[in-house]
Amino acid sequence: MSNAFEVNFDGLVGPTHNYGGLSYGNVASQSNSQVSSSPKEAAKQGLAKMKALMEMGFKQGVLAPQERPNVAVLRSLGFTGSDAQVIARAAKEAMPLLAASCSASSMWTANACTVSPSADTADRRVHFTAANLNCKFHRSIEHPTTSRVLGAMFASEQHFAHHAALPAVTQFGDEGAANHTRFCKSYGEAGVEFFVFGRSAFDSRFPAPQRYPARQTLEASQAVARLHGLSEEGVVYAQQNPSVIDQGVFHNDVIAVGNGEVLFYHQDAFLDTDKVLAELGDKLARQGGRLQAVCVPRDAVTVDDAVRSYLFNSQLLTRADGSMLLIVPEECRNNGNVWNYLQQLTAGNGPIREVKVFDLKQSMQNGGGPACLRLRVALREDELEAVNPGVIMTPGLYDTLVAWVDKHYRDRLSESDLADPQLLIECRAALDELTQILKLGSVYPFQLA
Numbered sequence: 001m002s003n004a005f006e007v008n009f010d011g012l013v014g015p016t017h018n019y020g021g022l023s024y025g026n027v028a029s030q031s032n033s034q035v036s037s038s039p040k041e042a043a044k045q046g047l048a049k050m051k052a053l054m055e056m057g058f059k060q061g062v063l064a065p066q067e068r069p070n071v072a073v074l075r076s077l078g079f080t081g082s083d084a085q086v087i088a089r090a091a092k093e094a095m096p097l098l099a100a101s102c103s104a105s106s107m108w109t110a111n112a113c114t115v116s117p118s119a120d121t122a123d124r125r126v127h128f129t130a131a132n133l134n135c136k137f138h139r140s141i142e143h144p145t146t147s148r149v150l151g152a153m154f155a156s157e158q159h160f161a162h163h164a165a166l167p168a169v170t171q172f173g174d175e176g177a178a179n180h181t182r183f184c185k186s187y188g189e190a191g192v193e194f195f196v197f198g199r200s201a202f203d204s205r206f207p208a209p210q211r212y213p214a215r216q217t218l219e220a221s222q223a224v225a226r227l228h229g230l231s232e233e234g235v236v237y238a239q240q241n242p243s244v245i246d247q248g249v250f251h252n253d254v255i256a257v258g259n260g261e262v263l264f265y266h267q268d269a270f271l272d273t274d275k276v277l278a279e280l281g282d283k284l285a286r287q288g289g290r291l292q293a294v295c296v297p298r299d300a301v302t303v304d305d306a307v308r309s310y311l312f313n314s315q316l317l318t319r320a321d322g323s324m325l326l327i328v329p330e331e332c333r334n335n336g337n338v339w340n341y342l343q344q345l346t347a348g349n350g351p352i353r354e355v356k357v358f359d360l361k362q363s364m365q366n367g368g369g370p371a372c373l374r375l376r377v378a379l380r381e382d383e384l385e386a387v388n389p390g391v392i393m394t395p396g397l398y399d400t401l402v403a404w405v406d407k408h409y410r411d412r413l414s415e416s417d418l419a420d421p422q423l424l425i426e427c428r429a430a431l432d433e434l435t436q437i438l439k440l441g442s443v444y445p446f447q448l449a
């Protein structure tokens with residue numbers, strides 16, 4: 001069997017990064033609404049994480065941002081005239097729509113799609129299903145461009161299969177890899193894909209949250225598993241605890257993270273935890289693996305601590321010696337309970353041996369931590385060779401992207417700046433250059449018109 005790796009494709013933060021207060025149920029997004037942002041700093045914080053992981057020896061890629069403001073969406077909502085007139089009218093008559101059409105939310109690439117590695121799928125290709133993200137308007141407009149960008153990155157039909165987003169109705173609400181974790185003995189072997197959903201669309205026996213929306217449905221997860229040709233023995237479905245959704249856990253990756261044979265999770269993350277762990281353990285054992293469940297007790301870290309610090313929105317990475325490293329946001333160091341817990345965790349004999357801290361404040365203020373910013377794709381060596389090499393991070397690409405950000409990004413952006421017609425011109429110039437840097441071809445609406 002050829003070697004296999006996990007490659008993290010991080011979202012490059014787009015030039016319109018701002019705090020629009022667009023995500024009801026996401027505490028950070030709601031509480032930072034209208035704060036002024038720094039797109040330049042945001043993009044550089046993300047790039048610094050990519051560079052650091054690359055330098056540690058992990059395989060790292062980059063996923064391009066989207067065209068914003070999304071003038072085509074504003075036109076579809078009835079705004080007419082030149083591009084500048086469309087933006088001016090939306091700013092005057094419907095600021096929330098302009099804000100949504102400007103969101104740089106595609107940076108959180110854990111929500112771009114769900115990925116199943118070839119070892120798990122019936123046709124032995126890597127499968128991608130773009131997420132419809134239809135719980136939030138500003139995110140529901142991402143998937144057409146996401147599909148084009150993924151197609152340009154993973155173009156080989158021999159190795160990669162792409163599925164369009166599920167029907168855009170609430171019954172099939174799908175948030176991609178943020179609610180999907182793959183467990184395996186090693187990346188190249190068949191594993192168990194763990195789908196966590198917030199509610200069922202058709203079966204009222206599953207309790208729903210009372211306060212905030214459950215974005216992912218069971219039916220969406222099941223459809224993705226079918227599209228990818230996953231076997232029943234290779235899939236486990238689990239319901240997220242509705243009470244944690246009501247406390248601000250809008251995706252499973254805000255309360256649990258897994259990698260290899262390890263599940264790192266909060267005591268309150270799931271409903272029927274014992275049953276879930278038993279099924280996961282059994283199925284992984286049948287694939288030759290041994291589940292190691294690391295439970296964080298609520299007495300040590302509360303759900304509120306988890307939501308504020310994003311402890312679980314960390315990247316759990318396997319180092320060359322087989323031990324694991326946790327990449328956490330700085331907010332974890334600022335929370336006493338979480339930081340104490342992490343000291344104990346790494347001092348013990350468990351699989352997680354080291355913690356590294358990153359400053360991702362610009363993204364964190366919108367509820368996006370280290371894990372939100374990356375899409376994990378497990379690839380065999382020959383599959384990695386079939387990926388568009390333009391999107392694989394290298395020291396040279398890092399330098400080029402930093403210079404590109406310096407040239408095109410603003411230092412500050414506030415809500416009133418979104419109405420500036422010059423912003424659209426700046427963004428298109430930046431993205432046109434980016435598609436050449438990353439060798440993506442034409443993927444944006446303004447390039448296809």
Ligand code: SUG
Nearest residue numbers: 019020021022023029110178251372
């Ligand atoms: O969908 N925030 C994103 C954060 C996504 C985090 N992703 C994962 N957990 N994988 C969301 O709620 C806020 C945008 C704003 O308010 O301007 C936003 O879309």
